[in-house]
Amino acid sequence: MKSRILLFSLFFLILLVLPTPNQAQGCQGVMSPSYSTYTSLSLDSSLHIYTTVVVDGSTVIHQSEYCNIGGATHKGSVYNKLGSTGGWVYGPPVPPAQYFAVTNPQEIIGVPGVVYTDTTQADVLCSFVGGLFNSGPGNSLIKIGIANYILESWDSTNCTYMLYCPNGNTAASCPTATVVDYGGMQAEIPCNQLNYHWVYTLVFNGKCFPISVGVGTTVAHICQ
Amino acid sequence: MSKLFLAALVLALSAIELQAQNSTTHQHEQADMIDGSAHPELIPDAVAYRLYFVVISENPTPLPNESRRQHAHLQRAGLKENDIRAAATVLANFKVQYALLLDQYSKSPEVLRNSSDGLPLFIVKRDAIVQATRDALKSALTPSGMASFDTHIQREKTMMKVAATEVQP
Numbered sequence: 001m002k003s004r005i006l007l008f009s010l011f012f013l014i015l016l017v018l019p020t021p022n023q024a025q026g027c028q029g030v031m032s033p034s035y036s037t038y039t040s041l042s043l044d045s046s047l048h049i050y051t052t053v054v055v056d057g058s059t060v061i062h063q064s065e066y067c068n069i070g071g072a073t074h075k076g077s078v079y080n081k082l083g084s085t086g087g088w089v090y091g092p093p094v095p096p097a098q099y100f101a102v103t104n105p106q107e108i109i110g111v112p113g114v115v116y117t118d119t120t121q122a123d124v125l126c127s128f129v130g131g132l133f134n135s136g137p138g139n140s141l142i143k144i145g146i147a148n149y150i151l152e153s154w155d156s157t158n159c160t161y162m163l164y165c166p167n168g169n170t171a172a173s174c175p176t177a178t179v180v181d182y183g184g185m186q187a188e189i190p191c192n193q194l195n196y197h198w199v200y201t202l203v204f205n206g207k208c209f210p211i212s213v214g215v216g217t218t219v220a221h222i223c224q
Numbered sequence: 225m226s227k228l229f230l231a232a233l234v235l236a237l238s239a240i241e242l243q244a245q246n247s248t249t250h251q252h253e254q255a256d257m258i259d260g261s262a263h264p265e266l267i268p269d270a271v272a273y274r275l276y277f278v279v280i281s282e283n284p285t286p287l288p289n290e291s292r293r294q295h296a297h298l299q300r301a302g303l304k305e306n307d308i309r310a311a312a313t314v315l316a317n318f319k320v321q322y323a324l325l326l327d328q329y330s331k332s333p334e335v336l337r338n339s340s341d342g343l344p345l346f347i348v349k350r351d352a353i354v355q356a357t358r359d360a361l362k363s364a365l366t367p368s369g370m371a372s373f374d375t376h377i378q379r380e381k382t383m384m385k386v387a388a389t390e391v392q393p
Contacts, residue, residue: 033387034390036271036384036385036387037385038278040276041383042293042297050293057387058343060343061339069338072338095336095338099346099350101278103278103279105293135385209300210379
């Protein structure tokens with residue numbers, strides 16, 4: 001009697017662990033995630049800082065007829081937090097083979113000299129296995145630098161200014177010796193009536209980005 | 225009886241082994257990436273333009289904040305006002321066509337049966353839209369504006385991470 005119970009228990013165990021017909025087909029191939037990411041950065045004359053992150057691509061499925069992926073979905077998500085603004089943007093769950101692009105644009109009004117952290121990441125999650133693609137977290141330091149210039153000369157069209165930082169020229173993040181306000185003499189207030197010129201520059205991870213915004217003014221500003 | 229018990233035990237162990245082998249179902253490969261900050265020269269132009277267009281293109285009737293954002297990006301690309309206006313129109317067309325292509329592909333029989341069989345043709349069509357947009361920009365922008373734009377895209381490669389399959393399909 002004891003042996004019969006043991007035998008019955010073993011038979012039951014076999015039934016439990018035997019693969020179902022669907023599982024037994026196995027998965028001869030694999031899925032290859034193929035996603036690309038890009039982070040753009042910009043600044044406008046109102047000192048808005050813009051960052052946008054995108055993940056674009058699809059998962060390449062090989063020999064899908066052997067894979068038991070019925071019901072699986074993939075979902076792209078993009079994290080973009082600029083200063084204290086932003087967070088995750090989630091794409092919808094889609095079939096594993098679908099191609100998609102998810103973007104996450106953020107903007108803040110920047111204060112010159114203040115350093116903002118932009119944290120970014122792009123993920124693709126599979127409903128069956130979890131993390132499928134991860135771009136890795138990116139932490140960037142973004143700052144609006146400002147340099148002050150003083151009027152040096154002008155002609156009938158342009159004004160030329162030279163670097164002049166009240167707190168010392170070494171304080172400027174992205175200095176150039178001179179700047180020219182092209183066409184400034186034709187402006188509503190001709191540039192030769194504005195003794196100073198401020199140039200805002202975007203500083204990304206300590207390097208000057210080729211974005212600058214110039215403003216004519218009558219007041220000097222410390223450089224940052 | 226002991227022989228029967230032994231046979232049942234062997235069968236049970238075999239079943240467990242078989243189950244372990246099938247745990248590879250829905251397996252994923254680790255994605256290989258080209259990091260543009262280290263190797264911008266490895267990122268193909270077609271990929272760089274596509275990612276840039278996807279990020280900066282807006283709908284034909286954008287919201288005010290979308291217009292401002294796009295304006296800032298295009299200004300950073302070195303475009304003057306007349307070129308920015310011309311580029312916005314071309315990029316709106318890209319956005320519409322790209323969204324339409326993705327939508328069509330998502331409804332294709334291949335995608336619906338979890339297959340990538342339709343992907344090669346999709347990629348041909350996708351890259352054709354990117355090339356057509358580049359051609360349209362070349363026609364719409366001033367030569368100096370287009371030169372600035374092209375230079376900008378090369379610079380932007382440092383901000384991209386691209387799937388290795390895009391470089392060596």
